[in-house]
Amino acid sequence: MCRVVDLKQAVLAKNDRAADTLRAGLAARGTTVVNLLSSPGSGKTALLERELGLARERSVPVAALTADLATENDAARLARSGVPVKQILTDGLCHLEAGMLARHLEGWLPDAARLLFVENVGNLVCPASYDLGETLRVVLASVTEGEDKPLKYPTAFGLAHLVVVTKTDIAEAVEFDEPEFRANVERVNPGVEVVLTSARRGLGLGTLLDRALAAADGAPVHTPVMAREPHGHDHGHTHDHADGAGVLTQPHS
Amino acid sequence: MHEMSIAMAVIGQVEEAAERAGDVTAVRSVRLQVGELAGVVPDALSFCFELACAGTVLEGAELVTDTVPGRARCTPCAHEWAVGMPPLLSCPLCDGGATDLLSGRELQIVGVQWEDGRTPVPAAQPIPEER
Numbered sequence: 001m002c003r004v005v006d007l008k009q010a011v012l013a014k015n016d017r018a019a020d021t022l023r024a025g026l027a028a029r030g031t032t033v034v035n036l037l038s039s040p041g042s043g044k045t046a047l048l049e050r051e052l053g054l055a056r057e058r059s060v061p062v063a064a065l066t067a068d069l070a071t072e073n074d075a076a077r078l079a080r081s082g083v084p085v086k087q088i089l090t091d092g093l094c095h096l097e098a099g100m101l102a103r104h105l106e107g108w109l110p111d112a113a114r115l116l117f118v119e120n121v122g123n124l125v126c127p128a129s130y131d132l133g134e135t136l137r138v139v140l141a142s143v144t145e146g147e148d149k150p151l152k153y154p155t156a157f158g159l160a161h162l163v164v165v166t167k168t169d170i171a172e173a174v175e176f177d178e179p180e181f182r183a184n185v186e187r188v189n190p191g192v193e194v195v196l197t198s199a200r201r202g203l204g205l206g207t208l209l210d211r212a213l214a215a216a217d218g219a220p221v222h223t224p225v226m227a228r229e230p231h232g233h234d235h236g237h238t239h240d241h242a243d244g245a246g247v248l249t250q251p252h253s
Numbered sequence: 254m255h256e257m258s259i260a261m262a263v264i265g266q267v268e269e270a271a272e273r274a275g276d277v278t279a280v281r282s283v284r285l286q287v288g289e290l291a292g293v294v295p296d297a298l299s300f301c302f303e304l305a306c307a308g309t310v311l312e313g314a315e316l317v318t319d320t321v322p323g324r325a326r327c328t329p330c331a332h333e334w335a336v337g338m339p340p341l342l343s344c345p346l347c348d349g350g351a352t353d354l355l356s357g358r359e360l361q362i363v364g365v366q367w368e369d370g371r372t373p374v375p376a377a378q379p380i381p382e383e384r
Contacts, residue, residue, distance in 0.1 A: 126255030
């Protein structure tokens with residue numbers, strides 16, 4: 001017979017559970033994850049290379065994992081900083097998921113790593129939906145991408161704990177309107193910090209590392225409006241609904 | 254486009270639920286709630302869903318999507334508004350700085366309609382027709 005069954009399960013419950021497990025497991029061993037999101041070509045790798053170099057100079061144990069559809073070019077660039085680096089090839093997949101990240105960390109992540117930087121696949125749409133077990137989610141945009149980028153990709157910018165503007169050395173040439181960019185960020189994510197950087201000129205370097213270390217030390221991280229959960233409402237994350245996602249976490253009898 | 258991953262997550266969860274139920278022979282429809290701010294395109298999701306259902310107990314199942322508009326409330330002044338797209342998440346009245354998102358981020362399987370092997374049990378007492 002035909003039956004209507006209530007499920008009330010968050011679609012991404014499985015990823016969210018994997019992310020929570022990873023976050024807890026890494027916290028227990030003293031590692032904090034920083035998830036870097038941006039469109040392709042916005043300068044994630046260039047900035048990260050400089051920040052990793054700084055971490056090494058300051059003797060902060062860090063590691064980095066970079067994801068692309070193809071090529072190991074980014075891992076080769078990041079490895080120049082001298083910190084442990086690993087390339088993930090997604091074989092065409094447009095984003096990382098928590099389970100994939102966990103598998104890549106197994107047997108590789110150095111014991112001492114205090115921070116693990118994850119350079120997500122260059123894409124501002126899909127990676128935004130997947131929690132990777134990070135404590136700090138950083139969304140980057142270069143000055144060439146237009147001031148309205150946060151409005152075009154509201155989910156990515158709306159869920160950021162920190163927004164980083166890159167390539168500010170060419171801001172004047174491309175007539176980047178900083179106040180307008182900031183106003184657009186504020187519209188989708190009120191209160192989030194916006195940091196200006198230029199990897200080429202060395203401007204604003206160290207801020208990302210500082211914010212990551214603060215988060216690792218337990219300093220409060222910005223809570224985006226989009227990430228706040230209204231009471232009694234499933235918000236795309238795992239909750240222990242009587243008949244919902246929570247049930248799946250336990251063996252079913 | 255991550256709608257294929259989303260579609261496969263939906264199918265996986267419905268398959269698990271069907272397996273737990275034990276005697277599901279076919280899934281007729283799956284009802285989803287998709288918030289305006291969930292970052293998922295319902296049309297792309299339907300397309301992927303149809304493809305990804307092939308060869309599973311969900312083959313031929315219809316995906317019914319309920320879109321949930323984004324709404325927010327200002328904590329200081331209690332003003333409520335439709336956030337729109339792109340969303341406005343700071344209070345348009347007082348710029349109070351503390352906003353609660355009431356809805357719009359939903360990405361949830363509400364329920365499914367499926368066929369099972371059980372024979373309908375005749376109701377013990379016929380329900381009298383309502384006026």
